[in-house]
Amino acid sequence: MTNIPRFTRAIVRTPSQSMVDGLTSAALGKPDYENALKQHAEYIKALKTCALEVTVLPADELYPDSTFVEDVALLTPHCAIITNPGAPSRNGETDNIIPIVREFYEMVECIQSPGTVEAGDIMMVGSHYYIGLSERTNQNGADQMISILEKYGMSASIIHLSEVLHLKTGLSYLENNYLLACGEFLHKPEFHQYQILEVDNDEAYAANSIWINDTVLIPAGFPETRNLIKATGCEICEVDVSEFQKLDGGLSCLSLRF
Ligand code: GLY
Numbered sequence: 001m002t003n004i005p006r007f008t009r010a011i012v013r014t015p016s017q018s019m020v021d022g023l024t025s026a027a028l029g030k031p032d033y034e035n036a037l038k039q040h041a042e043y044i045k046a047l048k049t050c051a052l053e054v055t056v057l058p059a060d061e062l063y064p065d066s067t068f069v070e071d072v073a074l075l076t077p078h079c080a081i082i083t084n085p086g087a088p089s090r091n092g093e094t095d096n097i098i099p100i101v102r103e104f105y106e107m108v109e110c111i112q113s114p115g116t117v118e119a120g121d122i123m124m125v126g127s128h129y130y131i132g133l134s135e136r137t138n139q140n141g142a143d144q145m146i147s148i149l150e151k152y153g154m155s156a157s158i159i160h161l162s163e164v165l166h167l168k169t170g171l172s173y174l175e176n177n178y179l180l181a182c183g184e185f186l187h188k189p190e191f192h193q194y195q196i197l198e199v200d201n202d203e204a205y206a207a208n209s210i211w212i213n214d215t216v217l218i219p220a221g222f223p224e225t226r227n228l229i230k231a232t233g234c235e236i237c238e239v240d241v242s243e244f245q246k247l248d249g250g251l252s253c254l255s256l257r258f
Contacts, residue, residue, distance in 0.1 A: 011256040012055070012057065014058055016061045018062075019033065019036060031244070039240055039241055043239050043251075047217075060096055063089070063092065070253045071118040074122055074129075076258075079148070080108045082098055082108065086116035115143070117137045120136070122168075123171060124173065131167070132166060134161050134167065168208055170207045174216055174229065174232065177195050179194035180197045180199060199225050208251055218239070219245070
C-alpha cells in the first residue's frame, strides 16, 4: 500500500474556439463550444470542492487540443517534467506551459526529441509511475522519463498498450490499492497486485476518473461505474464532460493536479 497523496493545486486551460477541430477518433460529432465552456466551468468548480486552488490559463487558439493540459507536463512532488507531445498538432503546446510551471517548481526538466511523451500516458501510484507506450509516447521518451524520475528518487516502468489513445484512457488509480480498469488493462500481469474495479465496455469512457483528496471525479452518465466506485467508500462527484468526450478527452486530461 502506498502513501495517500494530498493535492493542493490544479492548472487548467480554457478551451479554445478551435477545439472544434481537435484530434479525435470518436464518432460523436463536433463539440459545441458554448457548452464546452459551461462544462469546463463546472469542472473547475468540482476541482475546487476537492480543496484545490485552481490556476486557469487563457485559451490558446493555436492549439485545438490545448485544453487537455495534462498531456504537456508531469508534475511530481520533487520536480516538474515538461513532455514532448507525440501528436504533431500538439507539439508546440509545451511552450506556453513552461513559464507557468516555473512559478510553482524550482526543478523543471524537459523531454527532448526524438523522445515523445504525453502525460496522459503516465499513471502515478505513490512514488512509482507507469508509462504507457502508445502512438503518442515512444520508447525514447519513456526512457528519458524514467531517467529523470529516478534522478529524483522515484521509479517508473513501461506498459505496452494497443487499443486506446493514452494509458489513462482505460486505467485510473483510485488509491487504497483500487485500480479502475477496462479492456486491454484488465488482465495485465503488471497490475495483478491491485484490486481491479472492472469497468464494463459499455462504460469504457468512465475508466478515466480521477481521485482527488478522497473524492473521485467521474464523468456523468455511467451508473454502473459510479456504483462500483461508490462501493469502495469514496465520495463521488459527477461531472458532465460530454463535449470533451467528443475529442477523446477525459476528466484527467483537463487538468494538472499537484
Ligand atoms: N483530442 C485529444 C488528443 O487527441 O490529444
